[in-house]
Amino acid sequence: MISHSVKHHGGHHTVTGSCHELRWGDTSILIDCGLFQGHDKTSEEPTVEFSLDDICGLVLTHSHIDHVGRLPWLLAAGFNHPIYCTPATAELVPLMLEDGLKLQLGMSHSQAHKVIDAVSALMIPMEYGHWYTIDWFADSASWLTKSAELTVDIRFNPAGHILGSAYVEFRLPNDEVVVFSGDLGPSQTPLLPDPISPPQADYLYIETTYGDQCHESVEDRSNRLKAIIDRSLSDGGVILIPAFSVGRTQELLFDIEQLMHERELDSDLPIILDSPMASRVTESYRRFKALWGKEAKARLAQHRHPLAFEQCVKIADFHAHQKLVNRLASTGESAIVVAASGMCEGGRIVNYLRHLLPDPRTDVIFAGYQARGTLGEAILRGDSEVFIDGEKISVAAHIHAMSGYSAHADKADLLRFIQGIPTPPKEIHLIHGEPRTQAEFAQHLRRLGYQVI
Numbered sequence: 543m544i545s546h547s548v549k550h551h552g553g554h555h556t557v558t559g560s561c562h563e564l565r566w567g568d569t570s571i572l573i574d575c576g577l578f579q580g581h582d583k584t585s586e587e588p589t590v591e592f593s594l595d596d597i598c599g600l601v602l603t604h605s606h607i608d609h610v611g612r613l614p615w616l617l618a619a620g621f622n623h624p625i626y627c628t629p630a631t632a633e634l635v636p637l638m639l640e641d642g643l644k645l646q647l648g649m650s651h652s653q654a655h656k657v658i659d660a661v662s663a664l665m666i667p668m669e670y671g672h673w674y675t676i677d678w679f680a681d682s683a684s685w686l687t688k689s690a691e692l693t694v695d696i697r698f699n700p701a702g703h704i705l706g707s708a709y710v711e712f713r714l715p716n717d718e719v720v721v722f723s724g725d726l727g728p729s730q731t732p733l734l735p736d737p738i739s740p741p742q743a744d745y746l747y748i749e750t751t752y753g754d755q756c757h758e759s760v761e762d763r764s765n766r767l768k769a770i771i772d773r774s775l776s777d778g779g780v781i782l783i784p785a786f787s788v789g790r791t792q793e794l795l796f797d798i799e800q801l802m803h804e805r806e807l808d809s810d811l812p813i814i815l816d817s818p819m820a821s822r823v824t825e826s827y828r829r830f831k832a833l834w835g836k837e838a839k840a841r842l843a844q845h846r847h848p849l850a851f852e853q854c855v856k857i858a859d860f861h862a863h864q865k866l867v868n869r870l871a872s873t874g875e876s877a878i879v880v881a882a883s884g885m886c887e888g889g890r891i892v893n894y895l896r897h898l899l900p901d902p903r904t905d906v907i908f909a910g911y912q913a914r915g916t917l918g919e920a921i922l923r924g925d926s927e928v929f930i931d932g933e934k935i936s937v938a939a940h941i942h943a944m945s946g947y948s949a950h951a952d953k954a955d956l957l958r959f960i961q962g963i964p965t966p967p968k969e970i971h972l973i974h975g976e977p978r979t980q981a982e983f984a985q986h987l988r989r990l991g992y993q994v995i
C-alpha cells in the first residue's frame with residue numbers, strides 16, 4: 543500500500559530555509575522554498591541541490607523570504623510546475639523577491655523582473671477555506687495515466703502570521719490528511735484573526751520557532767512600547783525599530799496609531815516609515831482589508847486609518863533617506879523610525895544603525911526573532927562593538943527586546959493549535975525551530991501523550 547513520506551530540504555532543525563517535499567508514490571510536491579539566513583547559510587549563493595525529477599508543484603505557505611527566497615534558483619534549476627498559494631501571497635511574493643534579488647544579488651530592475659514574471663506566471667491563487675484538487679504528476683506524459691487515485695486535495699487556512707499566510711491541509715488518495723503549519727501567528731493580535739485548528743491532521747508538521755517560550759501579551763506590548771518611547775523621548779534621540787517589511791511593520795504602525803488616537807503620544811512626533819517595500823506591503827494590507835481581524839475592522843468602522851495615519855511619513859527615494867539619516871545623526875531630534883530589514887542584515891536600517899548606534903540618545907527596539915549570526919543578534923546580545931560592512935561601530939544606544947511583536951505563535955499558541963485538533967495526530971513532526979527548542983517542546987508534547995517523531 544502506498545503511503546506518504548516527507549523529505550526536508552531546509553527548515554527542519556533551523557528557523558530559516560524552509561523547504562519540504564511531500565512524497566506520494568513516485569511523485570512529490572514541495573512546500574515552500576525559502577532562503578537560509580544567518581548561520582544557517584552554508585554558501586554565499588543559494589542552491590537547490592535536490593532532484594526536481596519527481597516534483598509536480600509547489601505550495602507556498604506565505605511570502606516571507608525564508609519561505610520563498612530560493613524560488614529564483616528553483617526555476618533556474620528547471621522547475622516549471624504550478625505554484626499554489628493564497629491571492630494575498632501571490633501579490634506579496636513578487637515584492638519580496640524583487641527586494642531580495644536587487645538587494646542581495648545586485649540585479650537590475652529588468653533582470654529581477656524577468657525572474658519575477660516567470661514566478662508569477664506559474665502561480666495559481668487559491669482562496670482560504672476551499673478544497674482544491676491538484677494533479678499529482680511530475681510531467682505531462684503522466685497525464686496519460688490520470689486517475690482519481692493520483693490526485694490530492696489541498697486547502698489553505700488562515701495562519702494569522704502575516705497577510706495571506708496559511709497552514710495547508712493535504713488530503714491524500716488514502717483519505718489521510720497531512721498538515722503543514724507554515725508559520726503560525728500568535729493569538730489575540732488585533733490585525734489578523736487567530737488560526738483555527740484543522741478538523742483532521744493525521745500527520746502534523748508544525749513550526750516550533752518559539753516552542754520553548756511565551757510572549758508578552760498584546761496589551762503588555764503596547765504598554766511597553768509606550769514606556770520605551772516615553773523614556774527614550776525624555777533625552778531626545780531616535781527610536782529605531784528594525785522590522786520585517788511584512789507583518790511586524792504593520793503591527794507596529796497599528797499600535798502606534800492607537801497610541802496617537804489615545805493621545806498618549808505627542809502628535810508632532812514624526813513616525814517615519816523608511817522602507818519603500820514596507821510601504822508597498824502596507825498598501826497590500828490595506829487592499830486586503832477583508833482578511834483583517836475584528837479589532838482592526840472595528841477601527842475602520844470608526845473611520846480611522848490604522849495603517850495610514852497623518853503623522854506617518856513615508857520616505858521613498860534613497861537621497862531623501864540619506865538626508866534624513868544625516869539630519870537625525872547631527873541634530874539628535876526625536877523620531878520613531880521603522881525600517882527593514884528585521885534582522886539588520888540589509889536594507890535601510892543598516893545605515894541608521896551605522897550612524898546612530900554610537901549615540902547614547904538612540905534606542906533600538908527589536909520586535910522580532912534575530913537568527914544566529916545576524917547583525918541584529920549581535921546588537922541584541924549586548925555587544926559593545928559590532929561590524930557593519932567591515933567597519934567597527936561602537937554601541938552606546940539603549941537596546942530593547944519586545945517579544946509581543948513576534949509574528950509567531952508562542953509555546954501556548956502552538957499547544958492550543960495542536961490540542962484543538964479533535965483526534966490527536968498519529969504523528970507530530972517538529973520543524974522550523976532550533977534543536978534545543980524542539981527537544982523541549984517535544985518533551986512537553988510527549989508528556990501530554992502525543993506521538994512526536
Ligand SMILES: [Zn+2]
Binds near residue numbers: 604606609703725
Ligand atoms: Zn514567516
